[in-house]
Amino acid sequence: MKISANAIRIGNVLVLDHQLFTVTKPPEHTKPGKGPAYVQVELKNLINGTKLHHRFNSADMVEKAFLERSNVQFLYMERDSIIVMDNETFEQMQLDKDLLDEKSAFLIEGMHLVLETYEDRPISLHLPPTVMCIIAETEPVLHGATATASYKPAILTNGIKVMVPSYIKAGENIVVKTEDLSFVERAK
Numbered sequence: 001m002k003i004s005a006n007a008i009r010i011g012n013v014l015v016l017d018h019q020l021f022t023v024t025k026p027p028e029h030t031k032p033g034k035g036p037a038y039v040q041v042e043l044k045n046l047i048n049g050t051k052l053h054h055r056f057n058s059a060d061m062v063e064k065a066f067l068e069r070s071n072v073q074f075l076y077m078e079r080d081s082i083i084v085m086d087n088e089t090f091e092q093m094q095l096d097k098d099l100l101d102e103k104s105a106f107l108i109e110g111m112h113l114v115l116e117t118y119e120d121r122p123i124s125l126h127l128p129p130t131v132m133c134i135i136a137e138t139e140p141v142l143h144g145a146t147a148t149a150s151y152k153p154a155i156l157t158n159g160i161k162v163m164v165p166s167y168i169k170a171g172e173n174i175v176v177k178t179e180d181l182s183f184v185e186r187a188k
Helices: 101-106
Strands: 001-005 014-017 019-023 028-030 036-044 051-057 060-065 068-078 081-086 092-096 114-116 119-125 129-136 151-156 159-164 173-177 182-186
Touching: 014 092, 068 092, 159 173, 159 182
Parallel strands: none
Antiparallel strands: 001 060, 014 019, 014 060, 019 036, 028 036, 036 051, 068 081, 068 114, 081 092, 114 119, 129 151, 129 173, 151 159, 173 182
16 A cells, blocks of 8 residues: 555554565654755664665655554464464464564463564564563662652563662562553552
């Protein structure tokens, strides 16, 4: 599907030179004093991970990839693979662990995920927006330190490091945003 360069948004997947690229930062729209307006976009190749900056004229039309989305359920890990099951067809698939990188530590048996494919080739795997985790270790609570919003490092039981408010202690359940690994709240 063709879209205007002005309609490019962060997260879009574009087809350039028969390769898939995702938009990693918000596009910069520029109207110089001389010459036509343009859109500067930072792209990441979905196959080999290389990044590039590309400049489109505002009048350019670019090919936006049509990604098929399907709901899958995480079953288990096997070396460098993630084994999932399609929720509609019950077909099991073996996916590369690199689709999630370090975020694969958040996977829990039975977790529901969203798989995006392009021409039957897996492109990305999305975790739920938030997950509940347990703090394995962090600095002790400083009493009276709640006057200012200060954060301290914490390590979760899955090995991921996050920043948490100073009143959080080891052993507590918290909710973490999977997109940027940020603290949301204490788990209820």
